[in-house]
Amino acid sequence: MTNLLIPHLLQYDTLTESETTRILQSFEVVSFDPNDYFLKEGELSQKVAFIETGLLMYYKSSEEGEELVCDFGMENDWATQYQSLISGAKSPMSIKAIEPTVARVISFTNLNQLYLTVPKLEQIVRQIIDKIFIQMMKRTGDFQFLKAEERYAKMSAETPALLQRVPQYYIASYLGIAPQSLSRIRKK
């Protein structure tokens, strides 16, 4: 199978042979078919996944029963519901596969254990979280200051692959608009 995890970590710091071995051994390889859940709304998020192949979607169900798309996760992305993981509160959203997906999964408990064995890893993970945090702030600013058409243009430029791999009504929800509006925007 693929191993994107170690190269991903090596972007942030060097790792010895022994460290990479200990890291890989601490993760469990898990496969998800489309519509399999990594986490269900109302559960506790106690695991963290690194996606080797495939595509996950974060969403919550509206009162009308629609799926409100909060985020996507693909190869080289991490997946967890951070709020629930950190605070121990129930997750306000679900995470499910929308493509056949293979991920390396570790429990939060074991991750913290692993930090004791590979101290560097904690620093690396902090840097990764920082990066995700900064992306989230940018996304907030996009919603605040850009109109739908501009948000779509930005997404086309930054993550064109997602547009190919995800049904448009999910993309629309992710952009915060109705599917018909996205159709309208795309016509131009």
Next chain:
Amino acid sequence: MTNLLIPHLLQYDTLTESETTRILQSFEVVSFDPNDYFLKEGELSQKVAFIETGLLMYYKSSEEGEELVCDFGMENDWATQYQSLISGAKSPMSIKAIEPTVARVISFTNLNQLYLTVPKLEQIVRQIIDKIFIQMMKRTGDFQFLKAEERYAKMSAETPALLQRVPQYYIASYLGIAPQSLSRIRKK
């Protein structure tokens, strides 16, 4: 002067007399008049402030010269431009006082030094950042799934003090709408 900092930190963990002393000594008390800058767009964010009294505003200038309000910070809030602080990139926004403000300020360098002397503090700060991160994710969701009127209602419920202390055209910008639209919403 006030000392909100130590009680703020004590929400997260206990601190000895000696630790609180070392912490307070590492911060410098700085006063800001309205329109004084804590950070200017394009500069490097190298400091972190804890606000004891007053009110700061994060904003960036649009091409048309308006102030686009990204965030506010008041008593008991931390202030810094995290992206610039962490990555060393130029700050995409300014932070200025909009009320007379007193803050405890520490350079990022000194903060990291302080972590060596008071190791607990690093854990505390990490928890604070986690909390801010989670709030930011919620704010993104609010923009994505709520309409302007609902966002205003939520703000009225959660931070009513801000509505009293901040001119409405800044509130409007913070909500991502035109001042006239906010007027319209408030009429109900």
Next chain:
DNA sequence: CTCCTTTATTAACAAATGTGAATGCGCATG
């Protein structure tokens, strides 16, 4: 292959929000 479900598109209309301009109010300043 055909049928059926799901997804995407289109159109017409409704609702929300933006824009430009006018008005009024409060407050600071000369």
Next chain:
DNA sequence: CATGCGCATTCACATTTGTTAATAAAGGAG
């Protein structure tokens, strides 16, 4: 006191986005 400025409000109208419904296209199951 008078003036001017900044802010909030209001109105009319433009633009954007949502909603409902109909249709078309695509893909899967039998």
